[in-house]
Amino acid sequence: MASGAHLITFDKVWKSYGQGEARIHALAGVDLAIRRGEFVAIMGPSGSGKSTAMNIIGCLDTPTAGTYSFMGIDAGRLDRNRRAMLRNLYVGFVFQGYNLLARTTAAENVELPLIYRGVASRERRDLAMQALAQVGLVGREHHTPAELSGGQQQRVAIARAIVTRPTLLVADEPTGNLDTARTHEIMELLTKLNEELGLTITMVTHEADVAEYAKRTIRFVDGRVASDTAKLEVAQP
Amino acid sequence: MIWETVRLSLRSIRRNVLRSFLTLLGIVIGVAAVIAMLTIGSGTTEKVKADISKLGSNLLVVRSGRPAGPGGPGGLEQVVRPLAEKDLAALVAHLTGARAISPASQKQVRVIFGTESLTSGVTGTDSAYLDARDWKLVSGRPFSDSETRSGTGVCLIGETVRQQFFGAGDPEGEIIRVNRTSCKIVGLLEPKGYTGFGQDQDNVVLMPLHAYQRRIAGNRDIDSIYIAADDRTPTSELQPRVEDILRDARRITPDRESDFAIRDMTQIADAMASATATMTGMLGAVAGVSLLVGGIGIMNIMLVSVTERTREIGIRLAIGAHEKHILIQFLVEATVLSLLGGIIGILIGLALAGLASVTLTIPFAPSPAVILLAVGFSALIGMVFGFFPALRGARLDPIDALRHE
Ligand SMILES: Nc1ncnc2c1ncn2[C@@H]1O[C@H](COP(=O)(O)OP(=O)(O)OP(=O)(O)O)[C@@H](O)[C@H]1O
Ligand SMILES: [Mg+2]
Numbered sequence: 270m271a272s273g274a275h276l277i278t279f280d281k282v283w284k285s286y287g288q289g290e291a292r293i294h295a296l297a298g299v300d301l302a303i304r305r306g307e308f309v310a311i312m313g314p315s316g317s318g319k320s321t322a323m324n325i326i327g328c329l330d331t332p333t334a335g336t337y338s339f340m341g342i343d344a345g346r347l348d349r350n351r352r353a354m355l356r357n358l359y360v361g362f363v364f365q366g367y368n369l370l371a372r373t374t375a376a377e378n379v380e381l382p383l384i385y386r387g388v389a390s391r392e393r394r395d396l397a398m399q400a401l402a403q404v405g406l407v408g409r410e411h412h413t414p415a416e417l418s419g420g421q422q423q424r425v426a427i428a429r430a431i432v433t434r435p436t437l438l439v440a441d442e443p444t445g446n447l448d449t450a451r452t453h454e455i456m457e458l459l460t461k462l463n464e465e466l467g468l469t470i471t472m473v474t475h476e477a478d479v480a481e482y483a484k485r486t487i488r489f490v491d492g493r494v495a496s497d498t499a500k501l502e503v504a505q506p
Numbered sequence: 507m508i509w510e511t512v513r514l515s516l517r518s519i520r521r522n523v524l525r526s527f528l529t530l531l532g533i534v535i536g537v538a539a540v541i542a543m544l545t546i547g548s549g550t551t552e553k554v555k556a557d558i559s560k561l562g563s564n565l566l567v568v569r570s571g572r573p574a575g576p577g578g579p580g581g582l583e584q585v586v587r588p589l590a591e592k593d594l595a596a597l598v599a600h601l602t603g604a605r606a607i608s609p610a611s612q613k614q615v616r617v618i619f620g621t622e623s624l625t626s627g628v629t630g631t632d633s634a635y636l637d638a639r640d641w642k643l644v645s646g647r648p649f650s651d652s653e654t655r656s657g658t659g660v661c662l663i664g665e666t667v668r669q670q671f672f673g674a675g676d677p678e679g680e681i682i683r684v685n686r687t688s689c690k691i692v693g694l695l696e697p698k699g700y701t702g703f704g705q706d707q708d709n710v711v712l713m714p715l716h717a718y719q720r721r722i723a724g725n726r727d728i729d730s731i732y733i734a735a736d737d738r739t740p741t742s743e744l745q746p747r748v749e750d751i752l753r754d755a756r757r758i759t760p761d762r763e764s765d766f767a768i769r770d771m772t773q774i775a776d777a778m779a780s781a782t783a784t785m786t787g788m789l790g791a792v793a794g795v796s797l798l799v800g801g802i803g804i805m806n807i808m809l810v811s812v813t814e815r816t817r818e819i820g821i822r823l824a825i826g827a828h829e830k831h832i833l834i835q836f837l838v839e840a841t842v843l844s845l846l847g848g849i850i851g852i853l854i855g856l857a858l859a860g861l862a863s864v865t866l867t868i869p870f871a872p873s874p875a876v877i878l879l880a881v882g883f884s885a886l887i888g889m890v891f892g893f894f895p896a897l898r899g900a901r902l903d904p905i906d907a908l909r910h911e
Contacts (some may be wrong), residue, residue, distance in 0.1 A: 329824060329904050339880045357826020368821050368908065372521060382825040384510060429825070 274341075276328055276469055277303040278436065282335035283493075284321050286349055295321040297492035298335070305436070308463045308470045310480035311488030319473045322489065326471055327360050327439040340436070347430055357403075359384055361430025364441040365442040367422040369414040375401060375425045376410040382433045401427040404458060420451035424458070431462060438462070440472040456482040508838070514549040515839035518811075529807040530847035533887065537851025538858065538881050540748070544876045545859035547786025549868040553719050554779045558870075564735040565638065565771040566745060568752065576603030585755070587765050588727035596755035597731065601747060603739030606638035615722060617711060617790055618683040619671040626667055628684055628711045630718020638732040646693025649714050657716025659689035664708035665697040677700035682711075687721035689713055699867050741770045797883065800847065802893040808895035809841050820900050820907025833900040840892020841885050848884025852877055 279301035285294045295318045303309055303326075311319050324330035328344050329352070337345035344355060356362075361382075369378045375410055379397040386410050388396070401410055404424040414422050423443060440459070444452040460482050462468045472483065480486050488496040519526045541822050570588045594609050601607065608631055615628040629635075632654040636642070643662070653660055661684070668677050676690045698707040735744045745768050752766055812819070819832055856872055863870035 324905055327824075350830075353823065353826050353828050356824065362824050364908070368817070368824075369817055370821060382820070385822075385828070385831055390510075433826075437900045 274305065275302045276305045276307075276340060276453065277301070277338075277471075278338050279322075279325075279332075280336040280338075282322075282325065282332040282337055284318070284325065284330070285333045285403065294492050296325075296332070299494055301487070301494060303471065305469050306463070306467045307389065307485060308460070308483045309472065310483035310486045311473045311489060312475065312477075312480055312486060314493070317489040318492040319489050321393060323439055323441050323473055326437070327362060328355045331354075345464070348387055349436045350428075357382060357433065359436040359457070361427075361433065361435040362440045362441040363423070363426050363438065363443045364429050365445040367414070367419070367426045367446075369422055369425055369429075371415070372413055374411045374413055375406065375417065375428075378414070378425055379428045379432050381429060387432065396432055397428070400432040401425070403431065404428045404464075418449055418451075420454060423447065425452075427455070427458060429461075431468065434466075438468050438472075440470065442473050442475065444474065444476070452476075452479060508834070511835050511838045511903065512842060513693055514835065515842045518839060519843055525807065526843060526846075530845060530850065532803035532856065533797065533844050533847030534800075536793065536797035536800040537848045537884055538855040539796055540790055540864070541816055541855025541860040541872075541876065541880055543789040543793050543854050544786060545692045545870070545872050546862045546868070547782065547789065548868075548876075549863050549871040551779055551782045551786065551861070552871050553868040554775065554782050557775065564739075564741050566733040566735070566748060567769045567771060568731040568733065568748065568766055568767070569729065570766050581872040588729075589731060589766065590728060591726065593752055593755050596751050597733065597748065599890075600751050601744075603736055603744050603747065604733050606634045606732070606734045608632055608638040608732045609728040609730070610635060610636040610732060611718055611723055611727060614720060615711075616687050619680065622671050624667060624670045624709070626664075626709050626711050628718065628722060630713055630715040630723070632715055635712065635732065638734040640734075641698075642696040643693045644696050646691070647674075648655040648693060649712075652715070654714045657714050657718075657720055659687060659717055659721075660692045661689045662693040662695055662712040662713065663691055664695045664710040665727065666706055666709040667711060670692060671672070675892055684711060684713070685722045687717075691716065698772075730770055741772055745770060749848070763870055772774065797887060801844075801887040804840055804844050804888055805891040805895060807843075808836060808892050809898070811839070812899040813835060815899075816902060816907045816910040819902050820904050820910065823902065823904035824908060829900040832902075833896045836896030836899050837889060837892050840896065841888035844888025844892070845881070845885045845890060848881055852880055855880075886887065 279299045282296055282299045282301075283294060284296040285292055288292055299318075301322075302494075311322065312317050312503070319443070321330070325332055325345070326339075328339060328347075331337070331345045331352075336343060336452050337347075339355065340359065342355070344352065347355065370381070376394065376397045378392045379400050383393045383396060398410065401407065406421060406424050406428065409417065409421060417425065417464065423446075427443075443459070444455050447455060456479055459472070460469055463470050470478075470483070474480050483500070485497070485499045488492055510687050536546070567697070568589065584606045589609075591609075594607070597604075597607050611630045613628055615624055616697065617624050617628070633648045633651060636648055645872050648662065649658075649660055652658075663677060663682075663684070670681065671677065671682065677694060680691050682691060682836050695708070695710065695712070700706055715728070729878045733744065733748060748768055753764060756765065758764060822832060851884060
């Protein structure tokens with residue numbers, strides 16, 4: 270199984286906060302495997318550990334116990350700077366609140382990850398323009414976030430996430446701040462990126478119709494995986 | 507990468523012009539004070555050194571009275587014996603290695619011309635005085651030997667006296683009144699400006715010694731004798747010869763101390779110059795303390811900046827910035843900020859020193875070394891005081907930082 274190598278594996282992953290009586294387990298022994306090229310939606314009630322899991326998947330956080338491996342690397346045991354390097358090379362992030370730098374143009378926001386990669390400024394500009402074109406934002410390069418609509422800002426954030434051509438896109442409620450029409454536009458964009466670039470996507474959402482775009486849905490309840498269903502009815506042309 | 511970061515920090519400084527400026531103020535004032543102090547100070551030192559050569563190079567000055575030192579001045583019963591004409595005569599006759607020997611008696615006297623009047627330093631002397639003190643005439647002539655001998659009522663005046671009485675006009679041949687006697691102006695002295703101690707060296711009138719003694723002092727005393735060494739003779743060699751000749755002339759037995767003092771003007775001036783330099787250093791150090799205050803200002807603003815931009819730091823960390831990237835970003839920002847303050851401070855400091863040099867008529871002596879040091883020091887302050895806030899930013903947890911409102 271050539272495409273079968275797991276990109277992401279959780280092996281009895283725990284994430285706990287606090288001490289003694291007040292100790293809470295955001296994740297309580299999660300086992301999980303995600304392959305390259307998958308588009309996974311993560312759902313579940315508030316406080317069930319979705320964001321916690323996403324942070325670990327994106328190498329922003331590490332498990333308290335258990336093993337998280339990313340691309341076969343034991344990422345849960347890497348130090349801050351090595352995880353920063355992994356994120357820079359292989360992970361793109363999209364957040365609910367866009368998280369763009371204020372008073373900074375769309376193009377400069379998109380270029381940002383390339384700066385930390387040491388890409389020369391000309392090449393950065395070209396790559397940023399390409400990424401902005403991919404998300405359908407040609408002509409808005411020099412607008413600052415304040416001059417863009419929510420949907421456009423999220424497109425800039427997606428462009429920033431894919432400009433490094435990452436393996437994995439981590440999206441925590443990417444449509445949480447958008448209206449229905451904008452939500453579907455963004456989801457179509459993500460679907461396109463998944464299908465055309467083979468980008469692996471893990472996405473948290475509260476909305477069933479957003480999860481519909483994914484090919485697999487994992488439900489979290491109380492820090493555990495309650496269900497894991499693949500969408501089988503996808504028609505192959 | 508570094509250039510990128512510098513650009514980035516300049517932009518963030520520009521975004522908050524007013525706040526950046528207020529932050530800079532501490533550094534600006536500190537650096538301006540240090541630069542102004544040191545520049546004015548070294549100008550003063552140069553001025554003092556220039557005054558030395560104005561006193562006449564390699565000059566000994568003899569005055570009556572015991573040299574100050576252990577034992578102090580002579581007892582009450584001992585009346586100070588003034589210098590006299592025969593002492594001068596002995597020196598002229600026996601001293602070798604001197605270029606010029608000249609007597610001088612001095613007094614502040616009211617000088618009148620028409621309805622104008624001025625209190626000037628009036629000196630009775632002879633024609634060798636100009637040579638001994640290295641003074642020059644702009645116009646006219648010195649006293650002749652015969653005028654010196656007979657004590658004719660002629661005089662040389664300084665620039666201040668001329669301006670008071672004649673403006674820019676030609677004073678030669680005019681008669682001024684000095685005390686109750688009148689004398690004819692025969693020459694104008696070259697302007698010498700103020701001494702480092704604020705004394706006007708151009709408010710002077712020179713007249714023949716005998717005229718001075720008869721008509722102004724009313725005695726035959728000589729206050730001091732100026733002796734200029736020739737080019738081959740250092741003053742240290744000349745001094746004991748002068749002492750021997752004078753002890754002999756004044757019939758002082760070997761068991762008694764000299765009743766006159768010989769001052770080496772070169773030494774005195776050197777001491778003055780080094781005292782000025784010490785003072786400058788101290789003032790500079792005091793001004794340096796304000797730099798420290800400026801540094802604390804930088805630290806404060808950088809802490810605010812890090813807190814304000816916690817979310818930005820979170821974003822940068824999330825997309826792959828290393829700790830060192832964040833650290834460098836804020837460190838560079840603090841350094842650029844502080845350097846900017848330093849440069850503005852240097853410009854203001856130099857402007858102040860320039861102003862002072864005009865008003866105090868001292869040379870404008872900016873030192874490249876001091877300016878470089880100020881640049882380096884302000885950059886260092888930025889780095890030192892920016893380090894803690896920058897480290898705080900770099901150590902933030904990306905998840906917490908992203909959650910920050
Ligand atoms: N830094 C932390 N310190 C303490 N407790 C935390 C921390 N982060 C998360 N938790 C707790 O862990 C649990 C899971 O949080 P998480 O953010 O993963 O939930 P979620 O599923 O993303 O919820 P939501 O849908 O509201 O975003 C919650 O009970 C939360 O309070
Ligand atoms: Mg969440």
